[in-house]
Amino acid sequence: MSIPKTYHLVTLGCPKNDVDSEHLERMLTGGRLEPVDEPSAADAIIVNTCGFIEQSQAESMETVHELAAGKREGQQLIVAGCMTQLYGNQVRQDVPLIDHVFGAGEWQQVAKLLSVDVDAVFDIPETAARVDGPSAYLKISDGCDAPCTFCVIPKIKGKLRSAPAGLLLREARRLVDAGAKELVLVAQDTTAWGEDLGMPAASGLPGLLRMLDESLGGETWLRLMYAYPSRVSAELIETMAELPGVVPYLDVPLQHGSVATLRRMKRPRDLEKVHGFVEHLRRVMPDVVLRTSVIAGFPGETEAEFEELVQFARAIEFDHLGVFTYSKQQWTEADGHDDHLPDEVKHERRDRLMTVQQAISARRTQRFVGRKLEMLVEGLGETDDGEPVVAGRTYREAPEVDGVVVAMGVAEPGTKVEVEITAASEYDLFGEIA
Numbered sequence: 001m002s003i004p005k006t007y008h009l010v011t012l013g014c015p016k017n018d019v020d021s022e023h024l025e026r027m028l029t030g031g032r033l034e035p036v037d038e039p040s041a042a043d044a045i046i047v048n049t050c051g052f053i054e055q056s057q058a059e060s061m062e063t064v065h066e067l068a069a070g071k072r073e074g075q076q077l078i079v080a081g082c083m084t085q086l087y088g089n090q091v092r093q094d095v096p097l098i099d100h101v102f103g104a105g106e107w108q109q110v111a112k113l114l115s116v117d118v119d120a121v122f123d124i125p126e127t128a129a130r131v132d133g134p135s136a137y138l139k140i141s142d143g144c145d146a147p148c149t150f151c152v153i154p155k156i157k158g159k160l161r162s163a164p165a166g167l168l169l170r171e172a173r174r175l176v177d178a179g180a181k182e183l184v185l186v187a188q189d190t191t192a193w194g195e196d197l198g199m200p201a202a203s204g205l206p207g208l209l210r211m212l213d214e215s216l217g218g219e220t221w222l223r224l225m226y227a228y229p230s231r232v233s234a235e236l237i238e239t240m241a242e243l244p245g246v247v248p249y250l251d252v253p254l255q256h257g258s259v260a261t262l263r264r265m266k267r268p269r270d271l272e273k274v275h276g277f278v279e280h281l282r283r284v285m286p287d288v289v290l291r292t293s294v295i296a297g298f299p300g301e302t303e304a305e306f307e308e309l310v311q312f313a314r315a316i317e318f319d320h321l322g323v324f325t326y327s328k329q330q331w332t333e334a335d336g337h338d339d340h341l342p343d344e345v346k347h348e349r350r351d352r353l354m355t356v357q358q359a360i361s362a363r364r365t366q367r368f369v370g371r372k373l374e375m376l377v378e379g380l381g382e383t384d385d386g387e388p389v390v391a392g393r394t395y396r397e398a399p400e401v402d403g404v405v406v407a408m409g410v411a412e413p414g415t416k417v418e419v420e421i422t423a424a425s426e427y428d429l430f431g432e433i434a
């Protein structure tokens with residue numbers, strides 16, 4: 001087989017996978033392979049799969065089947081990532097046209113297989129983040145030590161491994177020099193950063209934020225995703241409020257609002273603490289935007305427990321709330337429970353909570369009407385009447401998961417402009433460049 005010169009990489013799943021793919025791409029391009037847009041033009045087709053829940057596994061399998069069906073003679077099809085970490089043998093059996101299977105984190109092996117001299121490009125860190133327009137992800141750690149009974153991530157990714165601060169500072173600088181105006185800090189649990197490096201529980205992240213903000217001069221937006229509820233400390237909140245670059249936005253996946261359900265999930269269940277930190281966040285940052293995600297239809301969830309979740313969402317009034325239906329996952333404790341709920345019940349509960357949240361989100365967005373916000377421009381367009389518009393995000397919207405802002409006017413993508421907000425829907429804001 002000749003030495004591959006081109007590759008086509010497909011990435012599925014979450015931002016952490018985007019970062020892993022970026023790491024692989026930097027090794028491949030460092031080894032002088034060229035990326036191509038069309039799989040048919042590639043010597044090697046690589047799929048970075050997602051194995052988080054059944055739905056994402058199905059999407060990964062569909063992609064692999066499609067690529068295998070279009071594979072031509074001499075091409076290599078390589079499948080790697082979370083799904084193959086769990087089901088590598090099965091995937092290989094289901095799709096015989098696959099040439100190579102790798103697990104999660106085996107990116108150096110993939111590069112070596114494609115004749116990259118990995119030692120020569122070795123200083124490429126696994127925290128390499130991805131610039132997507134003017135935003136980039138910075139993966140500050142990988143793996144997770146939490147015992148959540150529905151989650152297979154610890155089995156896929158292993159134990160917590162934090163990236164050293166010096167490496168993160170270097171990577172952050174590289175991304176900003178490459179044009180990033182916003183760094184989105186991601187991990188399985190960002191608030192655990194540093195615990196495996198010997199730092200006391202929940203104390204590492206505030207220090208890391210200080211170092212990043214100082215080194216970037218307070219200009220770059222720093223956004224925190226995936227905080228673990230019991231680690232949202234007073235120190236973290238005060239640090240967020242104090243640092244000019246850290247946007248007043250926090251994503252804390254809470255998973256449920258019933259103590260009984262949280263107990264079965266083996267999640268932090270001190271809801272008083274949650275109310276306490278939400279109050280603290282809103283006191284020191286009155287404009288703070290809160291995002292959470294929850295699971296509807298966890299095994300054994302009674303109607304009363306679900307109603308507690310609805311009341312919890314009503315009481316806190318999150319700006320953004322994602323509802324997932326519980327999905328069975330092999331190798332998790334919850335999979336062995338004998339009180340799984342029918343899909344109709346799970347879906348009906350999800351829809352009910354989404355309806356409640358829609359009204360809350362609409363109220364939360366209305367408070368921005370009449371105000372001026374800084375907006376990061378991501379794209380240009382025009383209205384049906386040919387008037388120029390720009391699309392982008394303010395501190396209120398995280399990339400890929402929240403809404404967008406559309407404003408009348410002209411501005412260069414990658415710049416920050418002031419926008420006067422004139423209208424709002426449940427999820428999006430509308431305005432004019434001021």
Ligand code: SF4
Nearest residue numbers: 144146148151153188
């Ligand atoms: S904290 Fe998140 S990644 Fe870790 S086990 Fe729980 S749900 Fe999974």
